[in-house]
Amino acid sequence: MNWTDVLAFARGPLFQVALLVFIAGMAYRLVRVIFLGWQVDKVPARGSKVGGAAISFLKGILIWPFVPWVKNTFKKNPVIYLAGGLFHLGLFVVLVLGTAHMLVWKSLLGFGWKTLPLPIVDWMAAVTIVAMITLFINRLINPVLKLITGPAEWANLAIVFVPMVTGYMMTHHLWFRYEALFSLHMLAVDVLLIWIPLSRISHFMFYFFSKAIHGADFGKRAVEP
Amino acid sequence: MPEKTIYEEMKQKGVTRRDFLKFCGAIVGALGLTRLPTISADGAAYKGAKGFQPAQLVAQALSTKQRVPVIWLELQDCAGCSEALTRSQSPTLGNLVLSQITVEYHETLSAAAGFQVEEAKQAAMQKYAGQYVLVVEGSISPIDDGVYCTIGGRSSLDILKEAAAGAAAIIATGNCAAFGGLPKAKPNPTGAVGVWDLITDKPVINIPGCPAIPEVFTGVLAHFLVFGTLPALDSLHRPVAFYGNTVHDRCLRRPFYEAGKFAESFDDEGARQGWCLYKLGCKGPTTYNACASMKWCGGLSFPVQSGHPCLGCSEPDFWDGGGFYQGQSAPLDKPTVLAAGAALAGGAVVGVGAAALNHAQKKSHKQEPKAKE
Numbered sequence: 001m002n003w004t005d006v007l008a009f010a011r012g013p014l015f016q017v018a019l020l021v022f023i024a025g026m027a028y029r030l031v032r033v034i035f036l037g038w039q040v041d042k043v044p045a046r047g048s049k050v051g052g053a054a055i056s057f058l059k060g061i062l063i064w065p066f067v068p069w070v071k072n073t074f075k076k077n078p079v080i081y082l083a084g085g086l087f088h089l090g091l092f093v094v095l096v097l098g099t100a101h102m103l104v105w106k107s108l109l110g111f112g113w114k115t116l117p118l119p120i121v122d123w124m125a126a127v128t129i130v131a132m133i134t135l136f137i138n139r140l141i142n143p144v145l146k147l148i149t150g151p152a153e154w155a156n157l158a159i160v161f162v163p164m165v166t167g168y169m170m171t172h173h174l175w176f177r178y179e180a181l182f183s184l185h186m187l188a189v190d191v192l193l194i195w196i197p198l199s200r201i202s203h204f205m206f207y208f209f210s211k212a213i214h215g216a217d218f219g220k221r222a223v224e225p
Numbered sequence: 226m227p228e229k230t231i232y233e234e235m236k237q238k239g240v241t242r243r244d245f246l247k248f249c250g251a252i253v254g255a256l257g258l259t260r261l262p263t264i265s266a267d268g269a270a271y272k273g274a275k276g277f278q279p280a281q282l283v284a285q286a287l288s289t290k291q292r293v294p295v296i297w298l299e300l301q302d303c304a305g306c307s308e309a310l311t312r313s314q315s316p317t318l319g320n321l322v323l324s325q326i327t328v329e330y331h332e333t334l335s336a337a338a339g340f341q342v343e344e345a346k347q348a349a350m351q352k353y354a355g356q357y358v359l360v361v362e363g364s365i366s367p368i369d370d371g372v373y374c375t376i377g378g379r380s381s382l383d384i385l386k387e388a389a390a391g392a393a394a395i396i397a398t399g400n401c402a403a404f405g406g407l408p409k410a411k412p413n414p415t416g417a418v419g420v421w422d423l424i425t426d427k428p429v430i431n432i433p434g435c436p437a438i439p440e441v442f443t444g445v446l447a448h449f450l451v452f453g454t455l456p457a458l459d460s461l462h463r464p465v466a467f468y469g470n471t472v473h474d475r476c477l478r479r480p481f482y483e484a485g486k487f488a489e490s491f492d493d494e495g496a497r498q499g500w501c502l503y504k505l506g507c508k509g510p511t512t513y514n515a516c517a518s519m520k521w522c523g524g525l526s527f528p529v530q531s532g533h534p535c536l537g538c539s540e541p542d543f544w545d546g547g548g549f550y551q552g553q554s555a556p557l558d559k560p561t562v563l564a565a566g567a568a569l570a571g572g573a574v575v576g577v578g579a580a581a582l583n584h585a586q587k588k589s590h591k592q593e594p595k596a597k598e
């Protein structure tokens with residue numbers, strides 16, 4: 001067993017299994033969540049469901065996250081706002097606009113797109129790592145967060161952190177051989193794929209659904225979401 | 226009469242002292258001797274650390290040592306490594322080293338054929354028992370009694386075992402002999418394996434590549450010739466001097482990789498500008514070989530320089546390492562649309578089932594009289 005074998009396994013059969021677990025797990029979670037929240041609502045509609053969902057999407061995804069003063073998101077907790085925001089931005093840049101990752105999407109979806117120059121992606125990766133460390137420390141010292149942080153929250157941070165750091169180390173050829181880091185990167189990614197449906201990281205998908213469902217409810221009652 | 230030393234042999238062939246010293250210098254280069262070897266020519270720990278003159282060391286060794294006999298087997302191979310070696314563009318070095326090793330038996334190069342040459346091989350193996358270097362080109366097929374590769378009615382495994390028994394060291398040249406190579410590509414119908422999978426009681430040096438870089442081969446032989454020992458090897462038994470860096474580490478297109486400038490196809494502007502070939506499937510980042518530094522054809526070029534992505538031919542199982550033109554980060558196995566659909570449907574069905582069960586449970590709870598609230 002050498003690194004080449006580990007890499008072939010982590011990029012091959014294990015990745016395939018992890019992806020299938022991810023798909024099945026997310027489908028299961030999604031169905032469960034939808035049925036949990038489903039209530040027969042006999043109140044006659046006073047507004048448009050689709051319109052409500054659209055407004056909710058617009059506000060929840062495109063406006064509020066980027067306008068800190070509207071809901072005082074910044075003032076309430078500047079660390080979480082900044083570090084959390086940069087983390088999500090970095091994640092998007094690295095996973096969608098990085099060349100290596102675009103090639104993964106391309107192989108899965110059948111089409112690719114233009115990517116950003118490596119130095120930009122690289123800096124975003126560094127920012128993401130710093131942001132994650134900040135969020136970690138914040139959980140350690142913030143009195144309220146401390147109370148609501150359990151093993152699952154630490155696991156979430158760690159399981160996203162490992163692929164981040166191994167990817168960064170790999171790009172910079174730090175300390176270990178490239179194929180060793182590539183193997184660790186892929187093993188970490190496989191673990192992440194399996195972990196996502198089991199954990200609250202699944203919010204990356206549910207967030208959009210909950211925005212839509214709440215928006216539709218609000219819209220039906222002609223209330224501003 | 227004792228056998229002549231290498232220097233004496235060369236003198237007899239008309240090589241001048243000056244040419245001999247030049248040759249020693251060339252060998253030093255080929256060996257990548259920038260540091261003192263741990264072992265001197267006579268096998269004892271080398272002491273003269275001050276004022277180390279590598280060329281002198283080589284000259285000393287060659288004027289005291291005898292030639293190294295070589296037996297060269299070809300098994301499941303294409304003879305490409307032999308081709309590359311005999312057409313190597315550094316004739317002085319290559320030919321001299323080769324003439325200083327006595328190739329006692331070589332399947333393709335020998336003029337004779339049939340029983341005659343088999344007899345010569347047996348004679349050489351007896352005469353030089355325990356001294357000769359065995360070079361193996363091509364993979365071995367040990368399954369089904371070896372019927373997939375036989376020479377003179379004997380299986381490749383038989384031939385290898387017999388020749389390995391009397392060898393001082395074994396050099397597996399090319400990816401096939403080292404790691405199984407093309408014959409081992411999925412589904413590996415002949416059960417092909419490399420030499421080191423079968424021979425564990427002799428030192429095996431792997432010089433993988435498709436073909437092996439001729440100068441690397443001569444360098445390793447020269448090392449054996451000069452020091453009587455094997456060069457330092459990595460975990461895959463490859464000489465570190467030549468396999469210590471990846472192609473990517475030494476690639477002339479590397480600045481473009483760093484700058485994120487990639488050729489998107491073989492004939493776009495990026496390709497013309499010499500940009501990085503990562504998106505066209507380059508395996509340089511995980512491929513350890515000397516192509517980018519030693520290059521091919523006498524230092525003229527190497528695949529990536531000529532515009533073709535690295536295939537990774539010095540790594541185990543490179544034939545099954547994803548498409549040659551598929552980016553290195555792309556997964557090797559991915560679920561089929563059917564499997565993904567099945568997973569999606571399966572997850573959803575289980576989800577609906579669980580929801581229905583829950584619902585039923587809730588209903589039956591509601592019908593029960595409430596205990597307390």
Ligand code: HEM
Nearest residue numbers: 094100104121122125160163164167168170171189554555
């Ligand atoms: C199938 C999934 C993935 C594959 C095949 C993959 C592969 C790669 C490769 C080949 C590199 C480039 C290294 C280089 O430039 O030499 C890389 C970099 C990186 N990866 Fe991944 N990766 C995957 C998923 C992920 C995930 C899920 C994360 C984060 C949670 C991640 C984070 C990173 C980071 C931070 C870098 C460094 C980017 C930079 O510094 O420029 N990767 N990955």
Ligand code: SF4
Nearest residue numbers: 473476501502507509
């Ligand atoms: S062409 Fe290949 S080896 Fe050269 S820099 Fe690009 S990826 Fe690395």
